[in-house]
């Protein structure tokens with residue numbers, strides 16, 4: 252099911268969802284999270300995470316010890 256998402260920035264509908272990999276934090280605390288749903292507005296180019304996605308990212312970062320896949324940089328899968 253596809254729902255229309257309205258852009259927070261320009262108010263147009265047609266915002267699309269992509270999945271991205273992002274790193275958070277600095278130095279020894281850097282963690283890379285994979286497959287994060289990100290909203291992208293094709294009208295104004297704005298891209299952002301929803302509040303619930305940001306909450307989930309925070310939660311994953313707090314619990315990263317049990318979730319990290321061994322690699323050069325700690326990486327967590329969002330899903």
Ligand SMILES: [Zn+2]
Nearest residue numbers: 258261292295
């Ligand atoms: Zn927009």
